[in-house]
Amino acid sequence: MATRTEIINVRLPLLDENHWFTLTVENGVWVGVDPQSQQIYSSSHQSVDGWRPNANLAVELLDAEGKVMLPGLVDSHMHLDKAFSLNRVGNESGTLQEAVRNYAAKVASFSKEEIRTRIRKAALQSISFGTTSIRTHLDFHVRMGREIALRTLEAALEVKEEFSQYLTLQLFPMIPPAPLTAPEIDLIEEALRMGVDGIGGAPHLSPDPKPSINLIFRLAEKYDRLVDIHTDESDNPEKKTVAIIADVTRQFGYQGRVTVDHLCSLASMPDDEAWGLIEAMRAAELSSITLPAANLYLQGRADHFPVRRGITRVKEIRAAGIPIATASDNIQDPFHPFGRADLLQIALITAYGAHMGSACDIRNLLGMVTEVPAQILGLTEYGITVGNPAKFVLFDAHTPEEIFSDLPERRWVYGGGHWMRIAAPPAHWEVTELTTAWNDVRR
Template identity: 50%
Template structure:
């Protein structure tokens, strides 16, 4: 019997749906039409329904149409969601070095060279970063883009044009959102006109870093006015500082309630929360929760940038991750900067970011690892407002297969193997030597780890 489904997967682990079970999934017309729990592991091996292929066969580039693809117990996740990147700055470190490693030198260094980049250079860097993230399983990205109006509107609009062209080019592979970093400290007519033009061209929301401003409340007021006028969400860098007096998040919460923007405002970094005493931090977090703010932690960059003035016991730099989660604030973890003056490392791999988050926040229990998984999938998908996200009947088929049998193994081993599918086609296949072999019962995996040969 020939398999007539567009995609037919068996022996798939779906940890976001139910652990310790395997599933059969069928798709047609680019949507899931059946997701069925297998009563017994491996039961479909003997049933009719077309020949069976494995992911190693897919890695060899063979045509698998009409086949059932056996995942051999591997994890299948909806495409990962990176809620905070700076695609336009990615891979710019050689042109914009940062000797001190501080946030302020990073800002100055990139601002100095930004006018020298052509639109094609900016777009090429953005494309490289987005496709690299795709190869690791990320199929949706929100990127903050620089808006260098002090060097002229033409310079600022180069990045906008590059971003919008890339968004169209990668449509169907990676869903891209772009938020301009609104200028601060000055409010010239030129700046106002340029922001209006950028929003009219199709940017997705409004961003900025008002905590860097000499007049942060005025800048926040202006951003909310623009967002209300254009019906756009807001996503702000907030309090990326070791200074405990930086508390723009509380004012952002106040304005969110005043404008009725609950659920439409995201704040990122929030480093100063960790520098405050317990009472002050709890007060800011309560205000955030009351305003239904969403939040993003950026552990890689903040571990690298923050605490530069400390001696002896150096602060970790990240925000109060566990406290935000306990307050019920939707919190995602994301990549931020990639090989630029703000962060010389990174590759757009959310598995790496998840592990860094676990280190920074002391999250290692089975329950905490599953929370971290949601911080790269369901939670950022909600922040980005993605419709029909997740592995469910009727939803678009958009997923990544990880070369691991359990969530615990994935975080601990960081296996390289990824198979990414979106828009009715395989987009990226990463070969691996890691996977230790399939077992019919995922619970047996720990006992098998030492005896099974490696597999391509």
């Protein structure tokens, strides 16, 4: 493994589009981020095209030839435990309701080993596309007893530990709707003590969401955890759970620590009502995440034409100064049958779904899969800055526009002091052994 890597002629659109950069990594940490006055021509640097690492060399000198680099992508809302379960759980109607029902019916039959295999595969695949940080929600079926409730969490904790060098993995168990019995609440508290990062749920699914929201905040406050809630994932314009969440956020003094996801009903209601809710979100300092792939698929199923599209008011939320990220949500499971854990694909779907295609929009979209979700996750040491851990993805594209039009398959991904992908995707990113995957990359 090289202890020093220098890359010349890199484009960093999030930092400065007027210069190319020379970047230097030593022992997995950025030690140089230097703008160039012009393109550098160097016979000692090797083009990244066609380059393979040499384990015997301590220094790597590479030429990116003007390719675009982003800091490691941040997938702020996934369900790694459900990923790739479509072969076990179907969804004929394509509705959220059937997905919830069918998945719950199968939960008891999933072994811990099966769940861990799915989490690992989804995490590896995410890494291979350039993601180095993930927040995953996790099923937490306390009503099915201790063993079933905890097996998902235990599997996720094991993968979090195993991949810790390469991937920041945040775990958010989803609390079922209230009322819960005292032993069920004890079980949630046990989970909170096991090392989860935050607490989530989907209170809008219950007819009276207030008690569920209060419980989430009471437990989050007790254990000093972040809150991230599936919110108003519905076409029903009367669904305004976000208003309650904003109120409770202020009651608990939790401003800046709460994220609301989906917000589909905002897109179904008249402008004045939506703007009132967006103002409430802003006043409570909520952050937000749109999940366009899943919602374009799941929402509007009961409509006759014109059919609502489900995706929230992305540009309006952003214009109000509220952080909004875009993320994968579900991958190849009954909630969403497609997807491959590639945030570029999600950014492009966001561009279509939210009508974002101007030069400014495209740069905002890059922020929605990097800096904005990094802020939502509370990541420290994020970004291509001297002193930070070097985590990045270099694309075979020369402008942000090219990234969106080409969705380049050739990417170079680095993190934890290792190259994790070099140009082509690893031939077996579904392999179960991470080390095998890395070796395969280097072959």
